[in-house]
Amino acid sequence: MQVTSKDHVLKVVSMTRFHFVAGLPNAGARCLAAILAQNPRFCVSSDSPAECVFSALSGGTDSKGMALSDIDAETRRALLRASLDAVHHARPMESVVFDNNVKWLAHVTLLAEMFPLSRFVIMVRDPARIAAEMARETGGAQSPSSLMSEQGIIGAPVRLVQEALNSPSAKRLLLVDYDRLRNDPERVLAAMYAFVGEAPYAHDFRALPSAEPEPQVTSGWLTRRVAALGEATSHRMQKTPLPIWRRSTASGATMLLSETG
Numbered sequence: 001m002q003v004t005s006k007d008h009v010l011k012v013v014s015m016t017r018f019h020f021v022a023g024l025p026n027a028g029a030r031c032l033a034a035i036l037a038q039n040p041r042f043c044v045s046s047d048s049p050a051e052c053v054f055s056a057l058s059g060g061t062d063s064k065g066m067a068l069s070d071i072d073a074e075t076r077r078a079l080l081r082a083s084l085d086a087v088h089h090a091r092p093m094e095s096v097v098f099d100n101n102v103k104w105l106a107h108v109t110l111l112a113e114m115f116p117l118s119r120f121v122i123m124v125r126d127p128a129r130i131a132a133e134m135a136r137e138t139g140g141a142q143s144p145s146s147l148m149s150e151q152g153i154i155g156a157p158v159r160l161v162q163e164a165l166n167s168p169s170a171k172r173l174l175l176v177d178y179d180r181l182r183n184d185p186e187r188v189l190a191a192m193y194a195f196v197g198e199a200p201y202a203h204d205f206r207a208l209p210s211a212e213p214e215p216q217v218t219s220g221w222l223t224r225r226v227a228a229l230g231e232a233t234s235h236r237m238q239k240t241p242l243p244i245w246r247r248s249t250a251s252g253a254t255m256l257l258s259e260t261g
Contacts, residue, residue, distance in 0.1 A: 016116050018084055018197055020108075021100035023123030024157050027131045028178035031208065032123060033100040035189070039201045043091040044098045050087040051101040057083055058110065081114055096198065105160035112169035119196045120169075122161060124245055124257075125178040127154050162244045166253040173253035175245050182208055182259040188256055195254060 021036075023029045030046050037044040057080055071079075088097050098121075104111070131147055131154065148155040164173055174195045179203055181188045185205040193200050245255060 016085065017096045017117045017196070018088075018111075019096065019098045019119045019120045019121065020111060020122070020159075021098055022102050022104040023101070023222065024125055024127070024130060024161070025153055026133050027123040027125040028181055029100050029102065029123040029174075031178075032121065032176070032181065033098065035185070035203050035205070036098050038203050041094070041096060041198070041201075042098055043095040044100070045086055045088070046100040048087055048101070050084050050099050050106070051103045053083045053087060054080060054107065055103065058107070063140040077114060080110075084115075096196075102157060105157055105164065108160075108164045108169055108173075109167050112172055118172065120164070120173045120197075121192060122164065122173060123155075123176050123178055123181075123204055124161065124175055124243065127158065127243060130154055158244060162248070165245065165248045165253055170252040173251075175253055175255040175257070177258040179257060180256050182210070183258065191254075191256055 021029050033044050033046045036042050046091070056094060057076075058102055084097070084099070088099070091097060104120070111118060111120075127148065131142070131144065134142070134147075134153070142153075146152055148158070150156060161175075164170065165175075174192060176188060176192070185203070185208055189203055190200060245253075246257065
């Protein structure tokens, strides 16, 4: 179908449902995106250029001398909206877009204002388990203070999750614990479909990782060393308070959490 009316084009862009998937590292965002991609109605992308373009445009509007610094606010907003439409321009006309990028956490408030139909699916996981898994993967453990600092691999996204939970857009947030997804995928997806207002779809969950980590394939001293590093990191991390999402009982966000973690 050829669209010639500019007003019609603008309406199509404004009515397109753009949803955003983000979360903590090693918390299953890519896994969820892969499951959602099974639905032919959905246009799902992980690490698309959308966040990079959106961030560049939004950052360029506030710096004097930049190409966008002299344009009015409404034009800026139109450009930001159009950036997502441009990146996903090849989508079918009636598709629903899910863009997965951890950096969307930094734009939740602005995105919520610009895309009134959007929803945010944020994958979370016990920080101690994330740290232990990182230690197993790399064979080395970072200190809890460095991991959980404001600029740390875990601390930075945790801080952004906290800000999102306390924002006026909290009701647009669905927090999903990775272990809950792995242990009860059918109910999690059913709740997510209801949250975003889409008709249910029969997904294949056989590709989901098992609830427990796979046994180490290495042997001897390396296995013992990696296991010890993971256990030590996990033990130190467990001395920290409960994750912020378990302490944010007043938040308007919908949370699908596991029994522990």
